[in-house]
Amino acid sequence: MSRFKTNRSHRSFTRRLAVVAATAASAVVLAACGGKDSGGPSAHHSPSKSGSAAGASAGAHNAADVAFAKGMIPHHRQAVEMAGLAAGRASSSQVKELAAKIKQAQAPEIKTMSGWLTAWGEQVPEEMPGMDHMDHSGMPGMMSAKEMAALKKKSGKGFDTAFMEMMVGHHRGAVKMAGTEKEKGAYGPAKTLADAVIKAQEAEIARMNGLLGKEKG
Incomplete structure (x- = not known):
């Protein structure tokens, strides 16, 4: 009985780790998407590139x-x-x-x-x-x-x-x-x-x- 409880606790802990890992992965994906579409780091970088291209074109x-x-x-x-x-x-x-x-x-x-x-x-x-x-x-x-x-x-x-x-x-x-x-x-x-x-x-x-x-x- 004690061994069964131990195994069940171990499985429960493993599931919690998996959930945490999945949540962290989702957060990374959402952050990446948010960066492209809604003001993340990529969003700040993109206008900079665009601005440079526009400046080069204007000065060509x-x-x-x-x-x-x-x-x-x-x-x-x-x-x-x-x-x-x-x-x-x-x-x-x-x-x-x-x-x-x-x-x-x-x-x-x-x-x-x-x-x-x-x-x-x-x-x-x-x-x-x-x-x-x-x-x-x-x-x-x-x-x-x-x-x-x-x-x-x-x-x-x-x-x-x-x-x-x-x-x-x-x-x-x-x-x-x-x-x-x-x-x-x-x-x-x-x-x-x-x-x-x-x-x-x-x-x-x-x-x-x-x-x-x-x-x-």
Whole structure:
């Protein structure tokens, strides 16, 4: 009888251990499920992964973005150089005002695009005094070294006319380059800048054409 009670107690203890083990296993399974679906550790980890992917996507760039920045930097530099000539050579206050506006807008954009290239591990186009502008003659709207030299020799109304005619062509080239970026680029800020370039420079083209029409009229 004593041996029977002992065996029964042993079986009872074994069953209790099994229940405890089963309960613990269930708790682990529930915790794992809860982690995926209701705020467990996995739930916290998942948004982090998702956020990183979203950030990478938002910051992604492609070859078109690089080409846009590398091309637009020297393009803008030449526009700034041309605009800088107006202060001492132009006779029209409207031309001087327009040139100052071009310089004020494009100089910061050069800095912005240079920052992108640096962040992407790309080389920023070098700026060299007396740069031969023929190096960029294949770029839409870029002036040759000969054209730039001729502009520097002008003053008064002759400068005003030459400056605006050259800048209209220069702006049209920039608009074309910006259009390519909007179509083929992937980097959001670059596409936004391209859109701003198109809007601003198309407005300036219209203004310069209006002033040229008045001069020729």
